[in-house]
Amino acid sequence: MENRKTSVFSSALIWFGAGVSIAEILTGTYFAGLGLTRALLAILLGHLIGGAMMLLAGLIGGLEGRSAMETVSMSFGTVGCKLFAVLNVVQLLGWTAIMTYDGAISAQTIFHVGVWFWALIIGALIVLWILIGVTNLGKVNLISMALLLVLSAVLFRLVFFGGGHAGSASGADQMTFGGAVELAVSMPLSWLPLIADYTREAKNPVASSIASVLTYSAVSIFMFVIGMGASLYTGETDIAVIMTRAGLGAAGLLIVILSTVTTTFLDAYSAGVSSVTVWHRLNEKHAALAVAILGTAGAMLFRMDDITNFLYFIGSVFAPMIAVQAADYFLLRRADCTAKFHWPNLIVWLAGFLFYRWLMALAAPLPVGNTLPDFLATAALAAAVNAALAVRSARA
Numbered sequence: 001m002e003n004r005k006t007s008v009f010s011s012a013l014i015w016f017g018a019g020v021s022i023a024e025i026l027t028g029t030y031f032a033g034l035g036l037t038r039a040l041l042a043i044l045l046g047h048l049i050g051g052a053m054m055l056l057a058g059l060i061g062g063l064e065g066r067s068a069m070e071t072v073s074m075s076f077g078t079v080g081c082k083l084f085a086v087l088n089v090v091q092l093l094g095w096t097a098i099m100t101y102d103g104a105i106s107a108q109t110i111f112h113v114g115v116w117f118w119a120l121i122i123g124a125l126i127v128l129w130i131l132i133g134v135t136n137l138g139k140v141n142l143i144s145m146a147l148l149l150v151l152s153a154v155l156f157r158l159v160f161f162g163g164g165h166a167g168s169a170s171g172a173d174q175m176t177f178g179g180a181v182e183l184a185v186s187m188p189l190s191w192l193p194l195i196a197d198y199t200r201e202a203k204n205p206v207a208s209s210i211a212s213v214l215t216y217s218a219v220s221i222f223m224f225v226i227g228m229g230a231s232l233y234t235g236e237t238d239i240a241v242i243m244t245r246a247g248l249g250a251a252g253l254l255i256v257i258l259s260t261v262t263t264t265f266l267d268a269y270s271a272g273v274s275s276v277t278v279w280h281r282l283n284e285k286h287a288a289l290a291v292a293i294l295g296t297a298g299a300m301l302f303r304m305d306d307i308t309n310f311l312y313f314i315g316s317v318f319a320p321m322i323a324v325q326a327a328d329y330f331l332l333r334r335a336d337c338t339a340k341f342h343w344p345n346l347i348v349w350l351a352g353f354l355f356y357r358w359l360m361a362l363a364a365p366l367p368v369g370n371t372l373p374d375f376l377a378t379a380a381l382a383a384a385v386n387a388a389l390a391v392r393s394a395r396a
Contacts, residue, residue, distance in 0.1 A: 017266070020219055092194070101302075155252075182365065185371045271291040319356060
């Protein structure tokens with residue numbers, strides 16, 4: 001186990017950076033069709049559900065001093081965990097490309113020099129963040145977060161007190177309340193396979209896990225509300241356009257680039273950590289750098305404007321995964337699995353995955369979305385199956 005070096009404050013700063021995200025603002029624009037009250041309720045409920053699961057994952061990693069994928073091996077086996085490590089690397093590479101693309105598109109709206117140019121600049125800064133390292137980013141993050149906090153507050157004021165009038169966004173009118181809740185859940189849920197990569201290095205794992213989730217959730221909600229407000233009160237879904245019209249110029253560009261870098265750095269870094277789980281000879285930092293470079297190339301070459309199906313796929317994979325882990329660690333008090341495959345848990349996860357996809361196909365989505373009922377059902381099934389197997393083993 002590595003020496004724990006990160007403080008509670010440093011952990012909070014890292015996850016502040018994760019929450020300040022152009023992608024979260026853009027996702028928030030989809031909520032405007034619900035109206036202000038219902039949109040706010042959906043955003044809050046979704047973050048409550050997703051944040052609770054994120055906390056469980058952070059606590060397991062922090063208390064055990066293990067990376068995210070190492071904690072997965074505790075429930076699914078030393079080889080079985082590689083399935084989730086591969087899926088995690090794929091989603092993190094996808095996020096790296098998507099975030100870089102979104103940042104480049106927004107930066108291009110402010111200063112027209114080419115999307116490829118801004119993608120290259122953002123990618124280079126992500127590489128710099130990786131080279132500095134997660135345990136050495138304290139002062140850099142402090143300065144970056146202070147700037148982002150001020151500039152985000154300015155953006156909030158422009159959206160809600162800039163003289164716009166409430167309306168509705170054209171693209172969001174068909175979204176149900178349950179669908180909106182699920183979309184809000186999907187953002188904190190996408191961080192679930194990553195958070196232990198940071199809490200494992202915490203001096204106080206419980207306090208750092210709580211601080212990380214609370215900080216991320218508060219900032220993410222703030223970003224969602226900015227996006228929702230932009231669509232509802234200004235009729236715009238492009239935050240960069242709002243900043244340009246307000247004359248922010250360079251300040252707006254700073255928001256776009258810093259928010260993209262501080263968020264996407266976490267994706268690339270954790271992709272490196274997960275890669276080592278699959279290919280043990282890899283170096284974490286080298287793998288993270290490779291992901292950052294590949295993600296940048298993807299952002300320069302492909303369009304990535306609609307990510308809703310990507311978000312729902314993440315939910316269907318990782319909601320049942322953390323359900324099995326939570327049942328194992330917190331209910332059954334099983335700290336480790338030394339077998340190559342824990343087939344009962346893998347089968348339970350598959351059942352949870354299929355149940356989530358079935359819930360998605362329902363004509364009328366549940367008011368609480370798909371993740372919560374899937375989590376509860378999968379956790380209950382995992383606890384029942386493993387308890388029955390324990391009884392059977394004791395009698396043998």
